[in-house]
Amino acid sequence: MIFQGLHTKFKAIVIGGSAGSFQGITRILSRVPEDFPLPIILCLHRLKHVRNGFMEALSIKSIKNVVEPYDKESIKPGKVYLAPANYHLSIELGHYFSLSTEEMVNNSRPSIDITLETGAYTYKNKLIGILLSGANKDGAMGMKNIKDSGGFTVVQDPRECMINTMPSAALEMAEIDYTLSIDNIIELFFEIHKLYK
Amino acid sequence: MQEIHIVDIRKLTEIIKSKYGYDFTNYAISSLKRRIIRILELYKFKSVDALGKRISEDPVFFEEFISEITVNVTEMFRDPSFWRILRDKILPNILLNNKRIRIWHAGCSSGEEVYSMAILLKEMGILENSKIIATDIDDQILKRAKSGVYTVKNMELNEKNYVRFRGENELNRYFKIKNGLTYMDKSLVKDVSYRKQDLVKGGVFNKFDIVLCRNVMIYFNQNLQNDVLKKLHESIFKYGYLAIGSKESLIWSEIANKFIVANNEEKIYKKIKE
Structure with a gap:
């Protein structure tokens, strides 16, 4: 597959997902190579009161280690970060994270919209946003923010999603560059990897 | 937006x-x-x-x-495992050398954490030997903290946390429901002193055996966190404890070397140097 609009100026990839996204995300992480250069920031809806286990479950299949960042931790190239349970994860202008316990957004904490929106504000046209399967509309607005800032947007093909509310909402609200199956999203990662070599 | x-x-x-x-x-x-x-x-x-x-x-x-x-989203017994460690390890440790426990809730918000502490102390049989000071920047929220009135919906979450904390009773032993609201048993906090205090501008006003400042400094940038941590350090007796949120860290601060980790998972630190 040939992807238009890829370049070597990207600084980060943010992936949002909710119900039905776990399998997709583990498939992606099981293929993203060790030396993939960009930070990958995961904002996935998860049980609010279960602090442990999720990061470990993602790490099992992942080639790269998955970590939950601390408040004010710097975003480093090539690392995989996961929004911790019961906190919103913001991306700040100095390329670091901050956490907050503000009210839920779209019934969610972490809210994908918050991570995508702050990511778009920080990285402008140097951000790739990917939205996977999910049962609510969280993330749609954030995808619009990324597109409006000149970033690159991808949603999982609704036909492949276990629950397609989330990618469908994004397709309705924002201009989405690519609608892809998980296999093609993996290919996209390979293409980016090649570009940065 | x-x-x-x-x-x-x-x-x-x-x-x-x-x-x-x-x-x-x-x-x-x-x-x-x-x-x-x-x-x-x-x-x-x-x-x-x-x-x-x-x-x-x-x-x-x-x-x-x-x-x-200010963000005032809070829960009773947030991170139940934190409260278990407090009950089973940290507070008994303080009691080895002290008859009284002096506690500061820095940024107490609507007071759920204060009630959690009071319930924990009561179940340990040491509430009478404890002195709690609870502070916040916001007068309105201090009034709510003092009133001990919470929504039924929030109390359901609090009850779940309490079960995970493995408290001695049922949480509903400590509150009554009236007109769709829950009213905490105020005798739990009769000796608590609630005060208006701004962590940013305020100075050091007392010394404590343990300071709880969980998920408060996440709203500050790193420089300000550093300044506030210096004040918190000064407010703790040598060999006293500092508890911060489970996703906060002392690593970047100037006072990091004046504490050792008492429990890494729950982010409880012990002061070892003035």
């Missing part, structure tokens, strides 16, 4: 600083921005300038502003 610019936020924080002495300059910018946008929408202000004008002209409104700008 409307977009606002950092220069507008800077102008606003300057107005607040010069007129009221509160300093929001070093608050974490993205959450501060979201709080300001929320207030613009809530009160239907057309711009940050309009909000600034109202604040500078209306001290009563400024009190409301303080309530809205």
Whole structure:
């Protein structure tokens, strides 16, 4: 597959997902190579009161280690970060994270919209946003923010999603560059990897 | 949602600083921005300038502003495993050398954490030997903390946390439901002193065996966190404890080497140096 609009100026990839996204995300992480250069920031809806286990479950299949960042931790190239349970994860202008316990957004904490929106504000046209399967509309607005800032947007093909509310909402609200199956999203990662070599 | 610019936020924080002495300059910018946008929408202000004008002209409104700008989302027994460690390890350790436990809840918000502590102390049989001071920047929220009135919906979550904490009783032993609200047993907090205090501008006012400041400093930038941590360090007796949120860290601060980790998972630190 040939992807238009890829370049070597990207600084980060943010992936949002909710119900039905776990399998997709583990498939992606099981293929993203060790030396993939960009930070990958995961904002996935998860049980609010279960602090442990999720990061470990993602790490099992992942080639790269998955970590939950601390408040004010710097975003480093090539690392995989996961929004911790019961906190919103913001991306700040100095390329670091901050956490907050503000009210839920779209019934969610972490809210994908918050991570995508702050990511778009920080990285402008140097951000790739990917939205996977999910049962609510969280993330749609954030995808619009990324597109409006000149970033690159991808949603999982609704036909492949276990629950397609989330990618469908994004397709309705924002201009989405690519609608892809998980296999093609993996290919996209390979293409980016090649570009940065 | 409307977009606002950092220069507008800077102008606003300057107005607040010069007129009221509160300093929001070093608050974490993205959450501060979201709080300001929320207030613009809530009160239907057309711009940050309009909000600034109202604040500078209306001290009563400024009190409301303080309530809205601060984040007051909290739970009883948030992170139940934290409270278990407190009960099973930390507080018994303090009691080895002290008859009384002096506790400071820095940024107590609506008081759920204070009630959690009081319940824990009562179940350990040491509530009478404890002195709790609870502070917050926001007068309104302190009133709510004192009233001990919470929604039934929040109390369901609190009850779940209490079960995970493995308390001695049922949480409902400590509250009554009336007219769709829950009323905490106020005898639990009869000796608690609730005070208005700003962690940013306020000085060191006392010393404690344990200071709880969990998920408060996440709203500050790193420089401000460092300043506040220095004050917290000064407010703790040697070999006393500091508890911060499970996703906060001391690593980047100047006082990091004056503490050792007492429990890494729950982010409890022990002061070993003045």
